[in-house]
Amino acid sequence: MQKTALIAWGGWEGHTPERSAKIVRDMLERNGFTVTLGHGTEMFADPNLASFDLIVPVITMSAIEKAELRNLTQAVRWGSGLGGFHGTMGDSFRNEPDYQFMTGGQWVAHPGDIIDYTVVISRPDDPITSGVGDFAYRSEQYYMHVDPANDVLATTSFTDAHFPGLGGVVMPVVWKRRYGAGKVFYSSLGHTADEFAVPEMATIAERGLLWAARG
Numbered sequence: 001m002q003k004t005a006l007i008a009w010g011g012w013e014g015h016t017p018e019r020s021a022k023i024v025r026d027m028l029e030r031n032g033f034t035v036t037l038g039h040g041t042e043m044f045a046d047p048n049l050a051s052f053d054l055i056v057p058v059i060t061m062s063a064i065e066k067a068e069l070r071n072l073t074q075a076v077r078w079g080s081g082l083g084g085f086h087g088t089m090g091d092s093f094r095n096e097p098d099y100q101f102m103t104g105g106q107w108v109a110h111p112g113d114i115i116d117y118t119v120v121i122s123r124p125d126d127p128i129t130s131g132v133g134d135f136a137y138r139s140e141q142y143y144m145h146v147d148p149a150n151d152v153l154a155t156t157s158f159t160d161a162h163f164p165g166l167g168g169v170v171m172p173v174v175w176k177r178r179y180g181a182g183k184v185f186y187s188s189l190g191h192t193a194d195e196f197a198v199p200e201m202a203t204i205a206e207r208g209l210l211w212a213a214r215g
Contacts (some may be wrong), residue, residue, distance in 0.1 A: 003053040003213055008043035011060035015087050019193035020125075021058040027206050033213075044068040048074040054182045058088040064096060073102050077180030081212035083189035085205055090144060103186060104147040104177045110140035112162030118143045119173050119189070119200070123153040128176065128185070128207040135200045142188035143171060150175035154204070163168040174204055176211065182203070185212040 009021035018039075025035045033054070036043075041064045049055070050073055064072075078083045080202050082102065084090070091107035093099045100106045116138050121129045141156055143166070154174035160167035174187045185208035189201045196202045 002053070003215065005035045005054040005213070006043060006049065006052045007035060007037045007047070007056045007058060009058040009088075010040045011062040011088070011092070015060040015191065016193040017058045017060055017088055020085075020088060020190065020196070021056075023193055024056055024205075024209070026043070027202075028209065031206075031210060035140060035185050041065065041068050042076065044072040046071070050078045050080055051158065052080050053215060054081040054083060054209060057082075057084050057092055057207065059092045061091055062093060064099070066095045069096055073098055073179075076102060076165040076182035076184065079181040079214050081183045081185075081209075081214050082179070083185040083209040083212040085187045086140075086142070088190070089186055090142065090188055099114050101147075102173060102179045102184065103146045104150045104184060105172070105186065107142055107144050107188075109143040109163075111143065111166065113143065114139060114191075115141055115162065117156050118159070120155050121153070122155050125152075126153050128204060128211055129153045129174070132200050132203060133186070135198075137189065137198065137201070139189065139191045139195060141171075142173070143169075146172050146175070147177070150177050163175060166195065174201070174208070176208065182214075183212045185209060
């Protein structure tokens, strides 16, 4: 049976949510998904939301109605997959701890803004990261508050160069987790749609989304 995905985009234009959402749509369609693409949190109010095999929020620095959030978290708890990246999932709704409990983390800072750093694959045995070696990356290096229950697949190490006292801090970059019956995938890479041109980033994102989908 063909799998279905819902992608909802919106929020701050600096994170190129519409362009990124369309890249994800094309990625999923190449993998045989039937994709519904729409704008805004209203997409999460769909009474049939739990019927989607995968839900991808591409919404950043925004707000969500309580009923929409309740419907979204319930759909994932019942078995819909959830997957996303950077601030379009990791900084979607700052005032909603229920959302952060589901996703496993929340962005809090990116010292130095756009900088060069290294992504270290901590779980080369996992299907999402298999065959992907450590790689150099240029983007915002996300400092996040994260759930210790996350299954971390990749990390990055901070230095004191942009904020004294952070030297040696090892921060999760990619993780997966369970939320009730649903699977959740997150990658902090992907500040703009242009970063999907980095092969390692795109490979991890694609595999992670496919893993998160129900079934």
